[in-house]
Amino acid sequence: MTRPTVLIPAPMHPSVLDGCAERFEVLRLWEAPDREALLDERGKDVRAIAVGSHARIDGPLLDRLPNVGIVANFGVGYDSIDVDAATERGVVVTNSPGVLDDEVADTALALLLMTVRELGRAERYLRAGRWEAEGHYPLTPATVTGRRLGILGLGRIGEAIAQRAETFRMTVGYHNRSEKDVPYRYYPTLLEMARDVDTLVVVVPGNAATRHLVDAEVLEALGPDGVLVNIGRGSVVDETALIEALRSRTIHAAGLDVYEEEPHVPQELIDLDNTVLLPHVGSGSEPTRRAMGRLVLGNLDTWFAEGRALTPVN
Known part of the structure; x- marks a missing residue:
């Protein structure tokens, strides 16, 4: 069975990277020698994005990923994601409330x-x-x-x-x-x-x-x-x-x-x-970040298994 393809634009907590690698085909955009070429070649294959708080997700990027259904955000704040643009394109955005x-x-x-x-x-x-x-x-x-x-x-x-x-x-x-x-x-x-x-x-x-x-x-x-x-x-x-x-x-x-x-x-x-x-360390403990990672993975798992998200914001 073909595994869904998940795009990760920038480095994330190891719990997310490792969990995604176990479940999905992962495209690590930040490691690509030519990021634009990777998006051109594989953009249509991407079905989900896992993202941290500082990687910008906007309309132009989503237009290059026409089959994305969900953007799973690692954090309770999601101001780096253009939620309106995602909603217009039928893309669900999630965050990780409660655990932090x-x-x-x-x-x-x-x-x-x-x-x-x-x-x-x-x-x-x-x-x-x-x-x-x-x-x-x-x-x-x-x-x-x-x-x-x-x-x-x-x-x-x-x-x-x-x-x-x-x-x-x-x-x-x-x-x-x-x-x-x-x-x-x-x-x-x-x-x-x-x-x-x-x-x-x-x-x-x-x-x-x-x-x-x-x-x-x-x-x-x-x-x-x-x-x-x-x-x-x-x-x-x-x-x-x-x-x-x-x-x-x-x-x-x-x-x-x-x-x-x-x-x-x-x-x-x-x-x-x-x-x-302080250097933005509000939720910066290993136990809390692992809990946030579990929620990101839970949103992705539920999306691919049932077509719904656990913590949607739109």
């Missing part, structure tokens, strides 16, 4: 702790020998317990963050497109929420509707005690406005795991002393 919620929520709380309590700076202070030479690290001006937390995007990850925040006796509010049946205060506008909280956590995905939702006005509303944490997508925050707000102390600090032009991080952010910066 706890890991990303843990990262959000870790960023908040590192940012407010300056734990990374304190460790560097010790490593540089300054504790012994200069005495105790300076007291931090703020604490985490009891903060007023606003969550921009109360989906699965947002709810996992809210549950953790309650352990720190934080009051929790949220802004979504619509109100949910949850025990947290709903804010109909982001600006209203920013005025009322001292901690803003960004969880929403990146797309045209969410681009620069967090702008200079929102940052000013957050205020001089305000802390911004972004584990959603870099495009949601106006990076230029954020840099200026941090420089001028319009807000207190920011903890970031995502950026507008990854992997590039503006030097202005790196040079600031009131930022904590």
